[in-house]
Amino acid sequence: MTGVDTLAPKVAFATVFEAIPVGLAVVDAKRRIVLMNAAFHTLLGLNPERFPFGSKIEDLVRAAALPGIAGSGDPEAQVMAVMTADHGKPGRLCRGTFAGRDFDLYNTPLADGGYIVSAMEITGRMVAPAEAEGALAQTATALAALRLGLAIFNPQGALLLSNPRFAELMDLPAERVTAGFLLRHMLDLMETREAFSGQDGAAFVASLRETGRSRRGTAWRRRGGGRLVDVMCDPLAGGGWAITVNDVTALATAEDEARRRARLLDSILLAVPHGICVYGPDRRVSMFNQTYQDVMAGAPLRIGDHLTTVIRRRAEAGEYGAGAPNEIFEQQMGFDISRTQSRRRVRPNGSAIDVRTVPLPDGGHISVVTDISALVQAEAEARRRVEEMAVMLDSLHHGILLWDADRRLIASNRMASHLYDLPPDLLIAGRREAEVVDVLLREGHLGTEEAASASIEALLMRDRSMSHEQEIRTASGRVLAIRSNPAPAGGWVSTIVDTTKAQAAEAELRQAKLVAEAANAAKSRFLATMSHELRTPLNVIIGFSEALLRHVGQSSATPASVADLADFGSQINAAGKQLLALINTILDVARIETGRFEPGDEVVDVAQVVRRAVRQTESAALAAEIALDCRLPDDLPWVRADERRLLQVLSQLLSNAVKFTEAGGSVTVEVALAADGDLRLRVADTGIGIPEAELERVFEPFIQLDNTLSRRYGGTGLGLYTARAIVAAQGGEITLASQLGTGTIVEISIPARRVVQ
Numbered sequence: 191m192t193g194v195d196t197l198a199p200k201v202a203f204a205t206v207f208e209a210i211p212v213g214l215a216v217v218d219a220k221r222r223i224v225l226m227n228a229a230f231h232t233l234l235g236l237n238p239e240r241f242p243f244g245s246k247i248e249d250l251v252r253a254a255a256l257p258g259i260a261g262s263g264d265p266e267a268q269v270m271a272v273m274t275a276d277h278g279k280p281g282r283l284c285r286g287t288f289a290g291r292d293f294d295l296y297n298t299p300l301a302d303g304g305y306i307v308s309a310m311e312i313t314g315r316m317v318a319p320a321e322a323e324g325a326l327a328q329t330a331t332a333l334a335a336l337r338l339g340l341a342i343f344n345p346q347g348a349l350l351l352s353n354p355r356f357a358e359l360m361d362l363p364a365e366r367v368t369a370g371f372l373l374r375h376m377l378d379l380m381e382t383r384e385a386f387s388g389q390d391g392a393a394f395v396a397s398l399r400e401t402g403r404s405r406r407g408t409a410w411r412r413r414g415g416g417r418l419v420d421v422m423c424d425p426l427a428g429g430g431w432a433i434t435v436n437d438v439t440a441l442a443t444a445e446d447e448a449r450r451r452a453r454l455l456d457s458i459l460l461a462v463p464h465g466i467c468v469y470g471p472d473r474r475v476s477m478f479n480q481t482y483q484d485v486m487a488g489a490p491l492r493i494g495d496h497l498t499t500v501i502r503r504r505a506e507a508g509e510y511g512a513g514a515p516n517e518i519f520e521q522q523m524g525f526d527i528s529r530t531q532s533r534r535r536v537r538p539n540g541s542a543i544d545v546r547t548v549p550l551p552d553g554g555h556i557s558v559v560t561d562i563s564a565l566v567q568a569e570a571e572a573r574r575r576v577e578e579m580a581v582m583l584d585s586l587h588h589g590i591l592l593w594d595a596d597r598r599l600i601a602s603n604r605m606a607s608h609l610y611d612l613p614p615d616l617l618i619a620g621r622r623e624a625e626v627v628d629v630l631l632r633e634g635h636l637g638t639e640e641a642a643s644a645s646i647e648a649l650l651m652r653d654r655s656m657s658h659e660q661e662i663r664t665a666s667g668r669v670l671a672i673r674s675n676p677a678p679a680g681g682w683v684s685t686i687v688d689t690t691k692a693q694a695a696e697a698e699l700r701q702a703k704l705v706a707e708a709a710n711a712a713k714s715r716f717l718a719t720m721s722h723e724l725r726t727p728l729n730v731i732i733g734f735s736e737a738l739l740r741h742v743g744q745s746s747a748t749p750a751s752v753a754d755l756a757d758f759g760s761q762i763n764a765a766g767k768q769l770l771a772l773i774n775t776i777l778d779v780a781r782i783e784t785g786r787f788e789p790g791d792e793v794v795d796v797a798q799v800v801r802r803a804v805r806q807t808e809s810a811a812l813a814a815e816i817a818l819d820c821r822l823p824d825d826l827p828w829v830r831a832d833e834r835r836l837l838q839v840l841s842q843l844l845s846n847a848v849k850f851t852e853a854g855g856s857v858t859v860e861v862a863l864a865a866d867g868d869l870r871l872r873v874a875d876t877g878i879g880i881p882e883a884e885l886e887r888v889f890e891p892f893i894q895l896d897n898t899l900s901r902r903y904g905g906t907g908l909g910l911y912t913a914r915a916i917v918a919a920q921g922g923e924i925t926l927a928s929q930l931g932t933g934t935i936v937e938i939s940i941p942a943r944r945v946v947q
Contacts, residue, residue, distance in 0.1 A: 213309030217247045233309045277305040339435030347373040359435040361385035418442045464560045471553035473497040508538045527555045542566040589686030597623040634665035654682040727769040734758040789832035789919045797826045803840035815853040821860045828946040835916045842909045843873045851877035867942030874935045880928040
């Protein structure tokens with residue numbers, strides 16, 4: 191019979207034990223409890239959870255002796271007395287009192303070396319007959335309700351007791367199966383019953399007849415209607431015999447179903463593309479499928495091989511890689527197979543496998559191996575492509591951010607971190623867009639929190655299925671153009687371009703364009719102005735020369751006419767000098783712009799040069815009703831410079847000061863030696879002044895502040911330009927300070943290295 195079949199009678203016996211009011215405990219040959227009913231726990235006051243099946247009988251006896259069930263005295267001595275008693279003979283083990291009740295413990299030996307301990311209450315020195323009858327009645331009731339057929343025969347083969355289920359399952363008339371019915375008569379009767387007719391029935395009865403009373407035997411019989419009966423014969427200690435009969439039809443059906451499922455499982459194991467090897471609780475191979483052999487070709491395996499043998503054999507064959515076999519063996523044995531494990535490795539034949547171990551409830555485990563060579567190759571190819579893509583992305587001069595549909599970062603290049611001035615470990619895969627935006631805000635790349643809150647909210651809610659463009663200025667001043675384009679998988683790609691230099695270049699181009707346009711306009715104005723400036727002395731020269739010719743053509747000349755001729759000549763001379771000065775100024779500008787301006791280098795008396803410049807301007811100042819004041823200290827040093835050019839600069843500055851000062855104002859010239867050794871020449875006026883924004887523009891060539899001034903004051907617009915160039919060419923510096931409506935101060939600084947002490 192199968193293990194399922196032999197288990198049913200044991201379950202039935204356990205049911206009987208639970209129903210019997212007498213305390214029963216079954217102990218095996220190893221002195222371990224294999225069965226104990228509830229009455230035993232109750233009578234002796236024991237906790238059933240403390241003594242599960244498999245507990246030592248010694249522990250149970252000790253737990254009973256401690257409260258005094260075995261009487262007074264040393265509990266350990268009582269335990270020793272019980273444990274050393276001869277359990278191979280029936281008899282009373284001890285008598286004791288517990289909780290006001292008296293008990294007897296009896297020993298009944300079993301054929302396999304075990305024994306049964308019976309606990310019976312004998313309060314009042316003996317059990318009352320009524321209680322005994324009640325216990326017997328309860329036992330009879332329990333036997334009658336038992337679904338298991340049970341019959342007990344004495345050593346002479348006479349029936350002592352049986353339950354109705356026994357006669358039913360054995361297909362015997364109930365009225366015949368009574369006390370005293372001999373076993374051999376029962377077998378004779380069975381041979382006459384239709385249920386046991388035929389060859390199978392005769393063989394079944396013969397097997398029961400041949401089964402000796404001194405050994406256990408089992409037999410089974412399939413009766414009409416498909417009912418399957420299992421019969422178990424067990425010898426009793428006193429020479430008697432017990433027969434238990436069980437209807438195992440349902441169990442047999444379940445067993446057939448289990449076999450069918452097992453065959454189905456076998457076919458599934460053969461069909462799955464994974465190798466499966468099962469190890470039992472003893473760590474020995476219990477089964478494996480063909481796929482396992484195919485995947486692990488070259489690593490032989492046999493049913494019954496121990497796990498240590500398999501691992502050591504494979505370690506020596508290099509299955510786990512190169513190295514000392516003993517070390518590899520220890521490493522492999524160190525894995526905890528009581529929990530699920532997953533590992534990958536490459537076999538000696540070059541194939542890659544995935545190995546997974548899963549623990550089983552019985553203490554064993556399953557090893558599942560899968561050939562993943564193609565997968566490993568695909569992963570390697572994918573990694574190679576990813577590395578190539580990373581190299582390509584890192585080679586770009588633009589920042590790249592790839593996002594998925596859940597607004598999580600998938601990949602980025604180093605340039606993105608660089609452009610945002612962020613650490614490289616921030617823009618890593620898995621970061622949410624909100625986290626990155628929060629960091630950009632904290633770093634000041636999106637403006638202040640108050641100003642950026644609305645734009646950030648719009649950014650996080652933006653529809654990424656459409657393209658977007660925006661521009662931000664980072665905290666470091668870098669201008670970034672960010673473009674977002676949707677990706678096929680639902681995410682998007684952000685491209686970041688540094689447009690700082692491009693915008694600066696564009697701004698420079700715009701400024702250059704404005705400067706060029708301004709220069710062109712200035713040159714146009716200069717030509718117009720120069721035409722006017724040149725026309726004025728030329729008109730004088732032409733007009734007075736014509737008058738001179740007319741006067742010379744007259745027949746006589748008078749003293750008055752001689753004076754006129756002198757005046758004509760003087761006017762012509764002055765106009766010629768004015769024209770020459772204009773031409774020289776134009777030539778100076780040409781030399782300056784071509785880099786061919788080379789001033790002289792001589793020792794110059796600065797005080798004398800200043801006085802000459804003041805004398806040249808006195809008449810114009812007097813005519814304009816402007817006070818001209820010259821302040822020169824007596825101990826002024828000389829300087830190395832171009833005297834003519836220095837005079838030209840001072841005359842130009844004084845001329846401008848007088849020109850742009852209203853009547854009643856003043857112009858002051860001062861010269862002093864500074865503490866750092868530089869010589870400072872200052873021209874200050876109380877004129878109309880210059881707007882602060884125009885202070886640098888007045889030094890540009892052909893520039894006049896506006897047309898109104900041009901028309902009112904005249905001039906070529908080259909004076910200050912040439913003055914700065916002349917001073918700079920001699921190592922000096924000219925600066926301008928002015929306030930609109932209050933006047934202007936122009937200062938020339940000659941460096942100490944050119945001062946002659």
